Amino acid sequence: xxxxTFIKQTGIASAVVAGTPSFNxxxxxxxxxKITILHTNDVHSHIDPFPPEDASFPNQGGVARxxxxxxxxxxxxxxxxxxxxxxxxxxxxxxNFYGGELEFKLMSMMQYxxxxxxxxxxxxxxxxxxxxxxxxxxxxxxxxxxxxNTVMEGLTKPYEIFIKDGIxxxxxxxxxxxxxxxxxxxxxxTQYLDPIEIxxxxxxxxxxxxxxxxxxxxxxxxxxxKYDKIxxxxxxxxxxxxxxxxxxxxxxxxxxxxxxxxxxxxxxIVNQVGWAGINLGRIDFEFDLSGNATATSKTIxx
Amino acid sequence: MIRIFLSLxxxxxxxxxxxxQPTLTQIEGHQLPITDSIQxxxxxxxxxxxYRKRIDKEMGAVLAYAPLSLSKKDGPxxxxxxNMMADAVFELSNPVFNKRTGKNIDAVLxxxxxxxxxxxxxxxxxxxxxxxxxxxxxxxxxxxxxxxANEMFAYLKSGTAHPISNMQLVLNExxxxxxxxxxxxxxxxxxxxxxxxxxxxxxxxxxxxxxxEPKSMEVLDYKIRNVLxxxxxxxxxxxxVRDNRFIKE
Numbered sequence: 001x002x003x004x005t006f007i008k009q010t011g012i013a014s015a016v017v018a019g020t021p022s023f024n025x026x027x028x029x030x031x032x033x034k035i036t037i038l039h040t041n042d043v044h045s046h047i048d049p050f051p052p053e054d055a056s057f058p059n060q061g062g063v064a065r066x067x068x069x070x071x072x073x074x075x076x077x078x079x080x081x082x083x084x085x086x087x088x089x090x091x092x093x094x095x096n097f098y099g100g101e102l103e104f105k106l107m108s109m110m111q112y113x114x115x116x117x118x119x120x121x122x123x124x125x126x127x128x129x130x131x132x133x134x135x136x137x138x139x140x141x142x143x144x145x146x147x148x149n150t151v152m153e154g155l156t157k158p159y160e161i162f163i164k165d166g167i168x169x170x171x172x173x174x175x176x177x178x179x180x181x182x183x184x185x186x187x188x189x190t191q192y193l194d195p196i197e198i199x200x201x202x203x204x205x206x207x208x209x210x211x212x213x214x215x216x217x218x219x220x221x222x223x224x225x226k227y228d229k230i231x232x233x234x235x236x237x238x239x240x241x242x243x244x245x246x247x248x249x250x251x252x253x254x255x256x257x258x259x260x261x262x263x264x265x266x267x268x269i270v271n272q273v274g275w276a277g278i279n280l281g282r283i284d285f286e287f288d289l290s291g292n293a294t295a296t297s298k299t300i301x302x
Numbered sequence: 303m304i305r306i307f308l309s310l311x312x313x314x315x316x317x318x319x320x321x322x323q324p325t326l327t328q329i330e331g332h333q334l335p336i337t338d339s340i341q342x343x344x345x346x347x348x349x350x351x352x353y354r355k356r357i358d359k360e361m362g363a364v365l366a367y368a369p370l371s372l373s374k375k376d377g378p379x380x381x382x383x384x385n386m387m388a389d390a391v392f393e394l395s396n397p398v399f400n401k402r403t404g405k406n407i408d409a410v411l412x413x414x415x416x417x418x419x420x421x422x423x424x425x426x427x428x429x430x431x432x433x434x435x436x437x438x439x440x441x442x443x444x445x446x447x448x449x450x451a452n453e454m455f456a457y458l459k460s461g462t463a464h465p466i467s468n469m470q471l472v473l474n475e476x477x478x479x480x481x482x483x484x485x486x487x488x489x490x491x492x493x494x495x496x497x498x499x500x501x502x503x504x505x506x507x508x509x510x511x512x513x514x515e516p517k518s519m520e521v522l523d524y525k526i527r528n529v530l531x532x533x534x535x536x537x538x539x540x541x542x543v544r545d546n547r548f549i550k551e
Binding site (some may be wrong): 033044048066092096180185243281 | 338357423432505
């Protein structure tokens with residue numbers, strides 16, 4: 001767990017990073033609260049680690065190891081959310097043999113809180129996806145796929161609000177355009193809706209109406225494209241009130257999370273951790289409760 | 303008593319707050335690699351075991367041997383693994399197509415994104431075929447017009463190493479098509495061409511629209527993965543190479 005040295009300061013006030021803040025359980029009032037977000041994307045049925053002879057990722061990944069790491073982080077901070085940005089299915093014989101049953105069951109055992117739908121999650125059709133939903137104890141979040149008239153109708157939610165240690169966290173899901181990626185024979189009557197418009201609706205609802213302290217977008221749009229196609233970087237720029245975009249689809253390995261200015265000139269973090277469960281992403285958010293902090297003095301360390 | 307104390311405590315702590323609204327002050331990001339230094343969770347291992355056992359039984363069968371690893375990132379324009387896949391489709395599906403229609407496949411076009419993993423050096427197994435081609439896609443042969451064939455070349459000249467067989471593209475230094483041939487000949491106006499591809503691309507995948515409205519189409523009911531399995535069984539050694547089927551001068 002190397003700590004990267006790149007430190008970015010934002011806002012007018014210069015905040016000081018002085019090591020890890022300590023929590024004293026016996027203090028009269030807590031001065032701050034910490035929320036930890038753990039995330040994966042494009043695991044693609046990679047349940048076992050890659051074999052030692054693998055040319056690209058020898059001995060890396062594996063669900064059983066991932067859970068050990070997750071549990072140790074939950075022990076350190078129980079106020080943790082575990083999220084996935086889609087393409088859970090397809091990539092190893094586990095999917096060909098069992099149709100995604102084991103993927104969903106293991107994510108439920110690991111106590112994932114929420115996931116969104118990737119294009120490969122349609123590989124056995126909307127019917128194949130719906131058939132596995134009883135194995136998912138986590139929320140399937142999708143705000144821009146309209147599943148009306150399909151068997152997935154009613155099995156997803158556009159967003160979910162989680163409350164951890166009194167902090168309100170709004171999470172919503174965005175999926176990629178299906179045309180050219182998923183044949184209509186598989187997606188049936190699923191309608192893809194414009195992700196920017198939906199994101200503007202979702203963020204207004206979560207931040208302004210619901211007063212969430214943290215807004216997270218689980219996106220399968222893809223990190224960035226050379227051509228004109230909606231991506232996580234564009235989504236970050238064109239919206240406001242999103243704090244974190246957890247991305248997928250492009251299998252992007254980032255040296256560090258990307259920081260983008262949103263439409264209001266504030267920082268958005270965009271992150272993605274490759275694919276196949278080789279990495280677990282971790283973003284910690286610290287909230288000040290003293291009333292002394294201003295919204296403009298935020299320190300981002302990535 | 304405890305309840306009263308708690309309420310009192312809560313009231314005091316709320317009054318003590320100048321501002322009860324939490325303010326985000328600090329964000330820290332890390333990427334945590336999942337390596338073999340992390341102990342595996344036993345519950346998960348036990349749960350997966352019966353599922354894995356059934357798969358391993360079928361996946362372990364050795365079909366051939368690869369002296370070198372092959373990756374779709376091996377090079378620009380064409381790759382050894384892509385050439386192998388396109389050539390295998392050509393070789394193995396043409397007899398099926400010919401027997402049914404009396405005609406021959408002119409060329410093969412697959413997609414670079416459809417090569418889903420590297421082929422590792424060593425034993426080539428049933429699992430290797432599943433790794434490279436986990437999808438259930440199967441071969442279709444489309445009859446396309448000369449105009450559609452030209453659209454195909456216009457699409458391919460962007461340079462992505464989509465697997466092709468029995469066609470050749472040469473780009474000049476300005477990335478324009480210098481020559482483009484099917485079966486060794488330039489596209490002849492008015493002629494039609496039989497292109498073997500997969501149903502995903504035929505149905506609009508990767509926006510290969512020139513495959514979407516063919517003059518005729520033959521569905522071979524032959525999965526790409528099964529082509530690979532049959533090809534591996536035929537060969538002792540899997541050692542395809544990059545060649546000049548798509549190059550830039």
